[in-house]
Amino acid sequence: MDLPVMPPLAPMLAKSAKAVPRGEGWMFEPKWDGFRAIVFRDGDEVEIASRSGKPLTRYFPDVVESVRANTPSRCVLDGEIVIAQDGRLSFDLLSNRIHPAESRVTMLSRETPASFVAFDLIALADRSFLDEPLSVRRPALVEALSSAQPPVHVTRVTQDPDEAEEWFATFEGAGLDGVIAKQVDSAYTPNGRTMIKVKHARTADVVVAGYRLHKNSTSERPLLGSLLLGIYAQDGRLQHVGVAASFTQERRAELIDELQPLRLAEDETHPWDQWQDEAAQASGRLPGGQSRWTGTKDLSFVPLRPDLVVEVGYEHMEGDGDHARFRHMARFKRWRPDRDPRSCTYAQLEEVAHYDLADVLL
Structure with missing residues (x-):
């Protein structure tokens, strides 16, 4: 060339x-x-x-x-x-x-x-x-x-x-x-x-259902990498909708401590228990499995009781109805202790009017 x-x-x-x-x-x-x-x-x-x-x-x-x-x-x-x-x-x-x-x-x-x-x-x-x-x-x-x-x-x-x-x-x-x-x-x-x-910039209240450890996390000093976010669908399922990250190094360490009370006991179940199934991971609808870009990156996560609500900023949703999720990483805005997690449903999200792509392309 x-x-x-x-x-x-x-x-x-x-x-x-x-x-x-x-x-x-x-x-x-x-x-x-x-x-x-x-x-x-x-x-x-x-x-x-x-x-x-x-x-x-x-x-x-x-x-x-x-x-x-x-x-x-x-x-x-x-x-x-x-x-x-x-x-x-x-x-x-x-x-x-x-x-x-x-x-x-x-x-x-x-x-x-x-x-x-x-x-x-x-x-x-x-x-x-x-x-x-x-x-x-x-x-x-x-x-x-x-x-x-x-x-x-x-x-x-x-x-x-x-x-x-x-x-x-x-x-x-x-x-x-x-x-x-x-x-x-x-x-x-x-x-x-x-x-x-x-x-486009919008906000949503979502449920924190788990977290991933940061790539620089160690057993001596665990660091949070990203929060895993969920929204309740009409049938009651907690749908995985994306992640929020971009915390300072100091804040990543603090969050590990703050989230420990929400970690599951051995006999507790989690809405995403099927994340341990390889087929579910490969579907891309659950956290876990491997990154398409690297092929090797471990995306396993620490499940939490879905009791905590956070407000995040987002720009665009991918998918329709109760299968939609954030297209890009969401931005942490604030904790919402006043919100009931079960109230975090798809009904809060703005409906975008359909427009034919053919009318955009020349």
């Missing part, structure tokens, strides 16, 4: 804002909540790198073929890999691709093919676009992919903040995650937080 911009390349990043920015010189696009992907193509040779630089190529053979069929023969593109189901993005189906077995990846690539949504041009033929402003990169991207067919797409953009706010309000129903704002005179800055991201 011989391109004017070669891997590894850290993608341009964004910093958070509470509202769509106003003023001159902004360009807005939908925030695609899939796998960030830098695509390098030199003829038939294609490499796909994640945001952290990990290779994604082997997990998305369908995207490799789509890139070969729908992009210039020598290019570097920044974009997002997504999978759609029933007119909206599915992060579950996307995560299923991170699997060590090639046969399973091949099967899933046929059953649930992925799409690539391009939103920036980094290089084309022998020319690097890293130092070019967005006002040059965007039209060059559109021209370079003018003949591209689905499942390769170019993200839509607008310079109207009112339209961007409308996207923020409506596109979530198609599984998108917010809005990205970029300055039209800005260059592509690898690893620089030169973009603005506006994401």
